[in-house]
Amino acid sequence: MAGRPTGVWKYTGRLLKGKHDSLKNNDHSYLGPTIRVHKGQRVRIHFQNEIPDPSIIHWHGLHVPADMDGHPRYVIPRGETYVYEFAVRNRAGMYWYHPHPHGRTGHQVYGGLAGFFIVSDDVEKSIELPSDPYDIPLVIQDRIFDGNNQLSYPVQNMMERMTGLLGDRILVNGKPEYTLPVATRAYRLRLLNGSNSRVYKLAWEDGSPLVVIGSDGGLLENPVQKNYVMLGPAERIELWSDFSKYPVGSDPALVSLSFDAGTLNGAGMGRGMMGGSALLPNGYPFTVLKVRVDRKEKETLVLPQRLSTIERYQERDAVNSGSPRTFRLLLNHMNWTINGRTFRMEEVAEDEIVQLNTLEAWEFINEAGGMGMMGAMDMPHPIHIHGMQFQVLGRSGVRHRGYVDEGWKDTVLLMPGERVKLLVRFEDYPGLFLYHCHNLEHEDMGMMRNYYVRKT
Ligand code: C2O
Ligand code: CU
Ligand code: CU
Numbered sequence: 016m017a018g019r020p021t022g023v024w025k026y027t028g029r030l031l032k033g034k035h036d037s038l039k040n041n042d043h044s045y046l047g048p049t050i051r052v053h054k055g056q057r058v059r060i061h062f063q064n065e066i067p068d069p070s071i072i073h074w075h076g077l078h079v080p081a082d083m084d085g086h087p088r089y090v091i092p093r094g095e096t097y098v099y100e101f102a103v104r105n106r107a108g109m110y111w112y113h114p115h116p117h118g119r120t121g122h123q124v125y126g127g128l129a130g131f132f133i134v135s136d137d138v139e140k141s142i143e144l145p146s147d148p149y150d151i152p153l154v155i156q157d158r159i160f161d162g163n164n165q166l167s168y169p170v171q172n173m174m175e176r177m178t179g180l181l182g183d184r185i186l187v188n189g190k191p192e193y194t195l196p197v198a199t200r201a202y203r204l205r206l207l208n209g210s211n212s213r214v215y216k217l218a219w220e221d222g223s224p225l226v227v228i229g230s231d232g233g234l235l236e237n238p239v240q241k242n243y244v245m246l247g248p249a250e251r252i253e254l255w256s257d258f259s260k261y262p263v264g265s266d267p268a269l270v271s272l273s274f275d276a277g278t279l280n281g282a283g284m285g286r287g288m289m290g291g292s293a294l295l296p297n298g299y300p301f302t303v304l305k306v307r308v309d310r311k312e313k314e315t316l317v318l319p320q321r322l323s324t325i326e327r328y329q330e331r332d333a334v335n336s337g338s339p340r341t342f343r344l345l346l347n348h349m350n351w352t353i354n355g356r357t358f359r360m361e362e363v364a365e366d367e368i369v370q371l372n373t374l375e376a377w378e379f380i381n382e383a384g385g386m387g388m389m390g391a392m393d394m395p396h397p398i399h400i401h402g403m404q405f406q407v408l409g410r411s412g413v414r415h416r417g418y419v420d421e422g423w424k425d426t427v428l429l430m431p432g433e434r435v436k437l438l439v440r441f442e443d444y445p446g447l448f449l450y451h452c453h454n455l456e457h458e459d460m461g462m463m464r465n466y467y468v469r470k471t
Contacts, residue, residue: 021166023127024066026112031059044189047112047130049152052103054136060099064091069116070123071097074132075249076110076231076425078403081446081468087117088360088447104443105404106323106423107139108233109152109205109251117358117463121211121455125168125180127189129154129209139234142319144255145203151195154209155246155303157182157295170456173349178394179212179456181281183294185271185303193304194266198312201257205229208246211455213297214276214395214428216417217252218243220268220302226318229253232404232423234323243272243417247397247428249453252419255318261308273300274415277383277393277431297395325422328406328438332374339376339436340366344396344429344452350460351396351452357461363447367466374440376408383412383432393431396457400425402448402468405439426453445470 026047030038040048052058062072069092073085079101082089091097110132114123131152144150159182161167170180187193208215217225224240231251244252261267276298295301330336345352356364369375377400383393404423412432420427427435451463 019164021160021164023166024123025127026130041130041188045127046154046189047128049131049133050112051133051135054103054106054134057100057102062091062097062099064093064095064097066123067093068119068123070114070119070128071116072099072112073115073401074099074110074112075399076105076108076404077101077132078104078443080444081448084401084448085115086447086449087115090116103134105134106233107134107136108229108231108423109133109207109253111154111207111209111251117360118459121170121180121459122168124209124455125158125211126166131207134233138323142322143316144228144319145201145316149200150203150205152205152207153187153195153304154207155215156186156189156209157213158184158186160184176456176460177349177351177392178279178281179454181213181295181297182210185301187304194307195304196307196309197258198310199259199261199263199308200312200314201255201259201316201318203228204254204256205251206246206254207251208248210248212248212457214248214274214397215246215303216243216272216274216415217246217303218270218272220270223267225252226255226257227252227419228255228322230419230422231425235419235422236323236325237320238318238322239419239421241417241419244419245274245415245417245428245430247395247426247453248455249397249399249426250428257318258306258308263308263311266305266307268305269303271301271303274298276395279392279394328374328440330376330408330438333376333438334370334373335376339378341378341380342398344379344381344398344462346392351457351462353450353452353462353464356464358451358463358465361447361465363465363467367464369441369466369468371441371445371468371470374438376436376438378434378436379427379429380434381429381431395428395430395454396462397426397428397453398435398450399453400439400448400450402444403439403441405437408436408438410435441468444468
């Protein structure tokens, strides 16, 4: 883009000790360093805050102790350091990290603060998947640039917070009009929706199915084919993408298809009028990235039909089987809430206390047709639970296909009118953890709550 480069906030890192490839700075983008570790490894990370804002880092998707999880009560001001130290207990997968100060997360992530945290393990190494440089993490984000080419975060009033930020430029790994040069062979593309509020309905423009091999918590058991995938903020999918069928010189595109995003999709809410982005409302179609097939390369990889083993939780093993804890996503006095409540730093309600070492059924309900000042108002809500990976037991009221519910998840998208039942197991770490909507403007306005894991 023409003009002065935009000002951003950026995580930069320096490796103090360990394998040289465990930290790689992304020099030509605002993206933070990509961290790569093996399951079982211990990490120590010194977070030095140098922005003029209190902040703290959350390791999204990682199973870590409560005081390592980046709860907003641990924010540090500029000039201070928070030391993280934990063992990586997650299975192989693409996790990520971002700030988590209460009320400022949307602004800080939008300003550039986020990075990949990629875990490998022996199970993953035992199957043949495309590896670096054919294993490519990609984060999709939308942004708004002002007349001076500067990133602007025009979320000011209640209405803008209610819809969430919708940018009119799509960036991949921090770049607009992203093009990925590839050879005629198989790739492992790992996609993260790192946007504040935008939902993507991802598909190949030429109608080829997406071959999904992984989700939030790593590899699925078997590859699944989808004509499209709905990817809410914070969710990840991993694709097996074989470009050998394309001639050199072709440029297949990954697009976001149009979909119905509910009544509060940003449409008709031009900036200056009611907030949101009038230019590219949620659910409007556009190109996410282009692939450029630029060379021939021979390879012999075949898509493994068995990727990993996932031990399925059984509903009958849940301590509350038959009567899940229910969480209603509601608009209350122009504020998004969970069961009518909003975030209080240390507050936990009676029905937000769980026992360590138990399996529970939780149900989230995105009621369509909640009433606001302008009539029915409904929106997608990507719900995220800190502390562990969970399994999706089922969905109802489904208006979209394209969910990857098969694997381990830490964030689950609920379109208006949908309900999702989950099975979650609380283990290893007692204490205070968060669950919230990962539409970052919703989170910042308080669509977030604590839950407490009590030691038995
Ligand atoms: Cu990725 Cu509590 O967040
Ligand atoms: Cu998280
Ligand atoms: Cu929400």
